[in-house]
Amino acid sequence: GDTGKPCGVDYELKAFVAEAQDDKPHKRNSVRLAIRKIMYAPCKQGEQPSVEVSKEFMMSPNKLHLEASLDKELYHHGESIAVNVHIANNSNRTVKKIKVSVRQFADICLFSTAQYKCTVAEAESEVADPSQRENLGIIVQYKVKVKLCLGALGGDLVAELPFILMHPKPEE
Template sequence: MYPQWTKLVCSSFSTSECLWERSCSRKLTVTLFCYSATSPDGVVKLDTADFGDRKVFVQLACAFRYGSEDLDVIGLSFRKDIWIQQVQIYPESHKPQLSAMHDTLLKKAGDNAHAFTFEIPNNLPCSVSLQPGPDDKGKACGVDFEVKTYLAKEKNNPDETIEKKDTARLIIRKVQYAPSEVGPGPKADICKSFMMSDKPVHLEASMDKDYKVFLLYFHGEAIPIKVKINNESNKTVKKIKVTVDQTTDIVLYSADKYTKTVFSQEFGETVDPSGTFENTLSITPLLAENKEKRGLSLDGRLKDEDTNLASTTIIRQGVEKDMLGILVSYKIKINLMVAGGG
């Protein structure tokens, strides 16, 4: 017996980060500074000696991938660009308003450096990766953001071959900010009857923070669950089991759904017949305890030190679910183990 709900929010604040990458030909060096979730600033340093009539473009793409890179050659992997934007920086046509970070990066890069910036729409999804198994190769399935700088004669010519040696790529993460308002915590109750017992067991569970304003939990923060039990039956409640399930819905092209348990713990609380129980149980779902589970949704790559379990997907008003690619939600279940009763 258990009450259940789906309103567990685990959010993460993005942090500023400076990244850089150089093409194999060493003609392109891109430096990117991510301070805001909506407008990454960057600079590309060029060696134009052998460019000829080719131009330099910078592209930011939000893409959904389902399948590994190894399957691309036989056409089995699936990739769809959810959103894409390109700017030409050489010969110069894109002239963003320079920020203080642009000035710093341009000064550091020296001659032949060109600035760029992108404005990311608010309706785009956050970065989500499905955790691969130990033997899986290639890119993990999920939603990612890639900044690509490349040499080409035309901006969008599918027939033009872009040399890998003249391409520099950076993967960036878009993480979810904590919303300003979430709402009060959920509450659920259930009444269970048993054979050979005239009266039932009542279970009530609720989630509220001490200040009782908004229900919001961050990665690594303990989650208190208030549990009330009124055992009117002639059975003995032997223990309480709490589990947290993560559900991942792939909504972009199919109805695939994965449910994985990310937390499970038994509490040795006994409630005798005609007895009552009221207490707060504390739980903390962590990626560190689930690293071997394939198919978990993460907010980054497993090899990144600051990766966590993916945040609950917050669907803004007017945003189509298909645009989000992957929806992540959590469910908490509370089971009472009753002697001779299930």
């Protein structure tokens, strides 16, 4: 059950003064310091995300081909994401709808690993005629998902583009 409360990993440093090593700490003789880990975006951009996928159909001599790309890999909060989509439909099927969505993936790696995903932005168009080491904590990733809807019998053609969303490093 999701209770809607924030989820995270908290670090706390606690120090106390005692006369003997086995004395219990009390509020009046201890101090606590909360520590928060902040990650900033790298200074240089990575490789531009791009993906190509194709789908073949029975009784159709040619394929439906989808190319999707982002204008860059790294975005800052509040910045627009430009998604470039190129469709080459050489099949005899009709693309009925194009959906583009931004999805957030959160991997919670504590005692066991669980993954949660949710759509954080989405655009839809009707078509009339043709680096991992061991991690503990919460790992958040983002992907742009491009989906071509071909109707009940045609199925869907899906492409995903991972990207980075981070705060810029503050100037010193």
